[in-house]
Amino acid sequence: MNYQKLVNYINNQLFLYDNPVILHRPVFSGNEKEYLSECIDSNFVSSVGQKVIDFENQISEFTGVKKSIATVNGTAALHMALQLVGVTPDTEVITQPLSFVATCNAISYCNAVPVFVDVDKDTMGLSPEKLETFLKLNVELTSDGSINKVTGKKISACVPMHTFGHSCRIDEIVEICNAYKIPVVEDAAESLGSYYKGKHTGTFGTIGVFSFNGNKIITTGGGGMLVTNDTDLAARAKHLTTTGKKPHPYEYFHEEIAYNYRLPNLNAALGCAQMEQLQGFLKEKRTLAEKYRHFFEKTDITFVLEPENAVSNYWLNAVILADRKERDAFLKETNDNGVMTRPIWTLMNKLPMFQHCQAGDLSNAEWLEDRVVNIPSSVPTPKPE
Numbered sequence: 001m002n003y004q005k006l007v008n009y010i011n012n013q014l015f016l017y018d019n020p021v022i023l024h025r026p027v028f029s030g031n032e033k034e035y036l037s038e039c040i041d042s043n044f045v046s047s048v049g050q051k052v053i054d055f056e057n058q059i060s061e062f063t064g065v066k067k068s069i070a071t072v073n074g075t076a077a078l079h080m081a082l083q084l085v086g087v088t089p090d091t092e093v094i095t096q097p098l099s100f101v102a103t104c105n106a107i108s109y110c111n112a113v114p115v116f117v118d119v120d121k122d123t124m125g126l127s128p129e130k131l132e133t134f135l136k137l138n139v140e141l142t143s144d145g146s147i148n149k150v151t152g153k154k155i156s157a158c159v160p161m162h163t164f165g166h167s168c169r170i171d172e173i174v175e176i177c178n179a180y181k182i183p184v185v186e187d188a189a190e191s192l193g194s195y196y197k198g199k200h201t202g203t204f205g206t207i208g209v210f211s212f213n214g215n216k217i218i219t220t221g222g223g224g225m226l227v228t229n230d231t232d233l234a235a236r237a238k239h240l241t242t243t244g245k246k247p248h249p250y251e252y253f254h255e256e257i258a259y260n261y262r263l264p265n266l267n268a269a270l271g272c273a274q275m276e277q278l279q280g281f282l283k284e285k286r287t288l289a290e291k292y293r294h295f296f297e298k299t300d301i302t303f304v305l306e307p308e309n310a311v312s313n314y315w316l317n318a319v320i321l322a323d324r325k326e327r328d329a330f331l332k333e334t335n336d337n338g339v340m341t342r343p344i345w346t347l348m349n350k351l352p353m354f355q356h357c358q359a360g361d362l363s364n365a366e367w368l369e370d371r372v373v374n375i376p377s378s379v380p381t382p383k384p385e
């Protein structure tokens with residue numbers, strides 16, 4: 001394909017007016033400034049304040065969970081979620097090799113080790129079939145949970161991820177993990193506004209985690225959220241992310257080594273304003289994805305569509321090139337012509353920190369790594385004056 005056609009299409013048809021056209025920029029066209037001013041005027045700018053409570057409630061209501069706990073970023077939320085479901089040092093956590101590095105970093109912060117299981121090609125998320133095969137082959141179910149026969153270590157959690165906002169087959173994954181007594185933490189950092197079989201992503205496992213980094217579908221500058229239907233776990237999460245302080249009007253008594261991972265009120269103010277716009281963003285993103293679908297239909301490039309049974313937020317659009325050579329040519333031509341495109345992540349099992357980790361057959365992840373490229377996906381806005 002002549003990639004210049006794509007460059008022209010993006011530059012002239014999609015109302016993405018950045019120059020160069022970037023992958024994803026935030027849109028602040030709601031009550032952001034007003035809510036920030038409220039925080040400043042009230043002096044509540046830090047880790048306590050009404051905006052934090054409001055933002056948590058908005059996320060609970062939107063995703064349909066009982067409790068949400070805001071954190072400084074998504075990585076911190078993942079770290080806490082893993083600790084809360086019982087990931088202890090010297091245990092193992094099953095995850096997919098195709099993810100942003102934060103997933104494996106959070107596992108490492110618990111002094112646990114990632115174990116890599118392949119993804120499905122259509123969802124780009126953890127494959128239930130490959131997971132079941134891996135567990136059957138490697139794991140012995142004991143009264144203490146699932147023990148990896150190869151390493152002798154306990155498998156203390158499983159972390160599937162909803163890649164670019166496309167849901168993985170999360171119901172099957174949870175069912176398999178339940179049978180093996182492995183708690184599921186969903187890395188839903190990219191999938192706010194994405195559903196599987198009518199249920200919001202992040203709400204299938206014991207805990208789900210969202211990110212509100214600057215490039216995500218809504219942003220708080222930096223921020224994250226744990227969501228859960230387990231009210232005891234939620235209380236523990238709040239405790240652990242707020243220095244473990246025993247509630248008291250004035251005394252400082254801390255019950256355990258805990259964290260200062262609370263989201264500042266200023267950031268939560270942005271979150272409240274962004275949540276008011278989320279439905280609009282989702283609609284615009286679906287329209288943009290629809291335009292891309294039409295465009296790529298007439299080419300030999302595959303545009304990634306939402307998987308069966310899923311409604312995706314289309315956070316980051318992606319295409320699949322014929323092979324690595326085509327991928328590299330596509331990346332060069334687009335980036336040289338003012339259209340930012342980026343390859344999917346280098347597989348985690350190829351990074352120096354994780355290359356020693358146990359891995360199953362990763363052929364789908366390797367296939368995708370060679371071919372998937374993200375293309376500009378911002379919410380289109382009116383042309384600036």
Ligand SMILES: *Cc1c(COP(=O)(O)O)cnc(C)c1O
Binds near residue numbers: 213
């Ligand atoms: C963005 C992201 C995170 C981490 O979020 P931060 O808020 O940047 O810490 C974790 N996992 C995935 C898959 C992400 O895309």
